[in-house]
Amino acid sequence: MDHVLTLMTFLPLLGAAIVLALPSQHHALIKQVALAATLPTLLLGVWLFVAFDRGTTDFQYVDKVPWIASYNIQYFVGVDGISITMVLLTALLCPLCVLASCGIDKGVKGYFALFLLLETGMLGVFVALDFFLFYVFWEVMLLPMYFLIGIWGGARREYAAIKFFLYTFAGSVLMLIAMLVLYFGSEPHTFDMTVLMQRTGVFDMRTQHLLWMALFVAFAIKIPVFPFHTWLPDAHVEAPTAISVILAGVLLKMGTYGILRINYGILPAATADLAFWALAVLGTFNIVYGALCALAQTDLKKLVAYSSISHMGYVMLGMAAFTPQGINGAVLQMFNHGTITAMLFLLVGVIYDRAHHRNIDGFGGLASVMPVYTGFTALAFFAAMGLPGLSAFISEVLVLLGAWQRYPGLTTVAASAIVLTAGYLLWTMQRMWLGPLNAQYAHLPEIDARELVTLVPLAVIVLVLGVYPHAVLDLINTSLLHLNEIVKAGAATGVALR
């Protein structure tokens, strides 16, 4: 199918336009149209999953059209093993988020229009292969998030929204500078990433290091890496459920995706030099620090937010290993974490919609009144802990096994965090779902069909990937092994190799 990526990316935008044209009072109609707008992308994603060529490192389904010819800017999109999982993840999570947004009752039109715009932005980031286009989509993704958090969020929404926006934007400025340096350094000037990958020999190592650091900071803010992470707990806590899901499920992955696509691809020599401190050490610190902070939280959503920080640390550690297992584990973890954390936030939403608070100590014995909900929560919690048989185990084990071969000490520290993770999750489960029933919640309604529909697909994926991870590993393996080779070659020669 031609132009499948362009269709996937822009159909939601079309949907946004349609939503804006609908009358504002017809909430149900708006929600249905919004859902319908995300479904074609999902179906195309399924098709893409089947049709994707798993044996090649080339970019597939490429659309390459000159856009702003005087500056050599092109509309250049394509997908390879690194981005395919992210595209599929986005295509999957967006309809689920629309379903989860059914509780929105004010400014409904604006909410769904912004959300669909956000979907376009996210998909665009993952498929863009022209740096300028990438940057445009990156910014496109920022603004709807600001409004979605700032208008439809919780009590401190303005603070959280502006913090998120300024933090990410500051990073974007660094990315812009780096982008321009790369543009002007290439002869002829171009933003085409595939071309830039061959041109970094032009810069001396010091410049390459600086460029790498600038881009790294921009992406590190998104991952988020300590110490640039404090926007995340606030943004998650204040955002509405569906937005938290998409933030944790997709947006965080843009940081690591950016590092893989740009830092690794375009600046491999600098990557080899800086990966230890920037990725391995900080990643390990993220794992442990995130788990410790989660242990101290009393707000369930904030706890899940910190657990996200912890899990993303695995991705960084895996990436830094430059072994087949490490990098495959890292990208698999990106996908797995997307599904698991989406489940977690949806589950938080279930109880928040009913009780209107998220204080862990304020609940107790929910399993008595909501057994099905408890079952799903147990599944999600054990998946988050990396219980073997569920998807996260495979990715975490691959990451750690791969990382051990280069950094045994760091890996030992990272592995010890599995105890902490089990600690805070089991403790939370005990306080909220087990134990004697807190009388004021004796009449809470059980999880309903709509909420189940959002959770079941994710649960199925978590279960299936635990026993058959090759559904995803086959997609990513070829391209990631090639990426490892690029970095190793770059480290050896100081020049990029494609």
Place this chain on the structure above:
Amino acid sequence: MEPTAVSTLRWIPLLPLLGAVVNGIFGAAIQRRAGKGAIAVLAVAPIGGAFAFALLAFVQLLGLPPEGRMLLDVVWRWIAVGSLQVNVAFMADPLSCTLLLVITGIGGLIHLYSMAYMREDDAYWRYFAYLNLFTFAMLVLVLADNLLLMFVGWEGVGFCSWALIGFWWREPVNTTAGNKAFIVNRIGDCGFVLGIFAMFWTVDTVVFRDIQAHVGLLDGRMLWGMPVVGLATLLFFVGATGKSAQIPLHVWLPDAMQGPTPVSALIHAATMVTAGVYMIARLHFLYALAPGTLAVVAGVGAATAILAATIGLVQDDIKRVLAYSTVSQLGVMFVAMGVGAWSAGVFHLVTHAFFKACLFLGAGSVIHALHHEQDMRKMGGLRTQLPVTFWTFLIATLALAGAPLTAGFFSKDEILWQAWSSPLGSPLLWTVGVVTAGLTACYMFRQIFLVFFGENRVDPHVAAHVHESPAAMTVPLVILAAGSLLVGFLGVPEAFGGANRFAAWLAPVFATGHAEGHHAAHAASLEWMLTAVSVAVATTGAFVAFLVYQRRTVSADAMAALGGGAPYRLLLHKYFLDELYWATVGRGVLLLARIGAWIDRRVIDGIVDGSATLTRGIARLEGRFDAVVVDGLVNALANATGALGARLRRVQTGNINTYLYVVVGTVTLVLIARLF
């Protein structure tokens, strides 16, 4: 030696999994419509089927020549990344087959027992779903042909243990015990998983037979100043200390008694806790290359054995005594592994499964009869009211204490002999083992006398309804008791005139391992002597218990008050290890967590918010600068112009004469200027 490809092994774990899934998803509905009987059938049938397939595997193995006894069932490709090629593949050799029979056999008996024991519980379906799931995980652990799949089973049993310990989740004490079990196990799992990484790093594979084939690659490899093989085996042993409740990670097992008693029997006596022993047996070829680690294993095992026995001496809860006994016996098994007596250790694992399961189920029978009373001080004289329970309990106790000709006698004495005679062993280990045997006999007979003899201290309300348990519970007891008597004859050592068929059965598995001390020739008489000493010590222990608890020649309270009561309190509180752990590790971690959260809130967000405040302040300064300085310049310019204008305006006098003077004057000046 190439394994024989089969496709039947997969049903052994798969049937219980199916049972678990069906009961887990549909159990509540089925129980409502078809009653608990249907659930029981759905749960027990898969175990029966698994046992049948296990028997089939056993028969198939027997049909193969001893060196070629390995069945392999590759189900599907699980993970293939780089040189990590791992399948979901099941492998049966004599070692795993032995465990399979124990798990499915004893597991089946416990399922049967549970049918009656859990009858009154409404969550009947959930119990059986978890029990089946546990069986599945344990079977995966034993059948796995590689370390990663074994780890799936390893953590899987940990999860089921959590679920079953905390089965009555409405009581926080149960869920806390479950969490403790899982978390302490996970500490061990950390070690295990790091061991897997170390293995892969050096030999590039995690499949058991491939590691064994390439064990030469480990020569000379070092990490952190230690040989990798020593490090890896040590890490795996850390995992074993967690799973098999050895010091220092033993603290979860006694708390695990919060779960239903059949769970304690299955998981915390017969199967899950033995996983550590099995793992060492499976990796014996690595341990044979790491004498340092083996010394640690033996040392830890011995220390645990004797320490746990001392604690068991003073416990008042019927299950706690058995729990500490299990810890202690596991220690004995690790002593065996630590001196290289692999098959002796596995033999004790098998015999221990029989009599410990029997003891736990017997205890369950007592608890059930007394309506969930577990304090032994409120029991006594029950042998007439619970005859079957009493006799099976007694037989199992004799087996545990190592009474001659019981199964426990043969397996334990084999270990003690190896502890003395093996090149890795020492008289010290033997001594510790014998003292432990003495203590074991002591606390077990203490239990017998407290529960079944003496005056009936049962609460009168309960005493009226005490009756023997139903057949579903007593039949397993009888079978297990019979096993405790008969199974030992499989492993009669040569020194006693037996063929030790058990060791012969396992010999091909351990062939590449390390000599099991065939000192038969010059040591038969020594073995008899040592055995006699240990039996004598055990008898002494039993006799002491008799004196204190039956004859009352010495008062138990007087003994407790010995030394000011401090030793008694020390033992009662399990050497205060739980308190120590909580105060150090527990509090420490929570403190770190709070510090982390504080750093986030105050330090980092402080910087972020501070930068925002700073920026706003700078913005205000700039605004003022704009208003005062820049605008000030502009205003000053305007003012100056105005002032100048005011001054110049004075020329406009309005007086015509003045103007005329000016005109004339100017003209004159111009004319004069023109002249020059």
Place this chain on the structure above:
Amino acid sequence: MPGVPLQHFLVVGLLLFALGLYTVLTRRNAIGILMGIELLLNAANINYVAFARYSGTPTDGQIFAIFVIMLAAAEAAVGLAIVLGIYQNFASIDVDAAHALRH
């Protein structure tokens, strides 16, 4: 008249100019100033006629003198009209009284 040197006419003209200038500058009466202006103009006329007499082209100077007379007449008319306006506005022809354009 023969034999009267040019200088005598010029001196007369100068004297008249000086008187006229003095009148213009110091008089407060508006009409007086106008008279002074007339004197100035006529002094200039004497100059013109004198130079005309003693130059080769006598007609130039004489024509200029007639222009000046014409101009003086027009100027006197306009000036008197202005004085009338001043009188109507300020009720006086004292120039010191018409100081409305003072700053």
